[in-house]
Amino acid sequence: MKARLSNSEIKRIRSLSQKKYRDEYGLFVVEGEKLVEEALKSGFRVEAVYRKDSIGEEAMARISQFSTPSPVLAVVRKPEETQVRIPDSGLFLALDTVRDPGNLGTIVRIADWFGINAIFATGDTVDIYNPKVVQATMGAVFRIDFHYCDLLQTVSGFSAKGGKVYGTFLDGENIYGKELKTGQNSPVLMVMGNESEGISPEIEACVHERLYIPSYPPDIPGSESLNVAVATAIAVSEFRRRLY
Secondary structure, three states: OOOOOOHHHHHHHHHOOOHHHHHHHOEEEEEOHHHHHHHHHOOOOEEEEEEHHHHOHHHHHHHOOOOOOOOEEEEEEOOOOOOOOOOOOEEEEEEOOOOOHHHHHHHHHHHHHOOOOEEEEOOOOOOOOOHHHHHHHOOHHHOOEEEEOOHHHHHHHHHHOOOEEEEEEEEEEEHHHOOOOOOOOOEEEEEEOEOOOEOOHHHHOOOOEEEEOOOOOOOOOOOOOOOHHHHHHHHHHHHHHOOO
8 A cells, every 4th residue: 555645744845945945944855766875774754755666656747856756855954054164274165146056056066076074155056956056966075075165265265274275267377287285284265166257356356366267279269168077076186187
């Protein structure tokens, strides 16, 4: 016999596709065997798990955030926001108004791969618990500390602690020939900007070193710029390469 979901329960789960309800209830949804497994073994509190085999295909289709429902869905409680503290060392990311869910999810996954423990973001960056973002992280959302903050204050905090702040710009210095701090002895912050506008003037004024990822060959016109997630991967990889 299939477990029956009440209409109010279905309505509540479906409402979590919208940020205002995720904020109101303090909950978000993850779908798929891998993501639910990641949620269950993380330190996050899993409120409920729904399996298609238990509730039926029709009910799963009604609570799913996607056009093709997954075989399992979990409702997870968002962690409490903690105070932003500037670390003594390490490499960190700052996101200045990244709006695309796929980009943010990929950046979180990149941070997880390269051992970056925290990301700082402007309040108008897309919600980390947006279903498309969560899906794109492939589970990294449960391992990366993500802070929405006054980014200008945070960037200034890195400087005040003797840290180095880098940013990517089309008129920056070639990242491959540039000496880079690796974060071993002091904190390093890599700022990535908005998909179309780049880094805002206020944050740009606080950047110590302007970096550029050159195209190849340099004398032949190509794409105008790189996708922000791709640029993040290249930049972070270059910082990490200096450790080997």
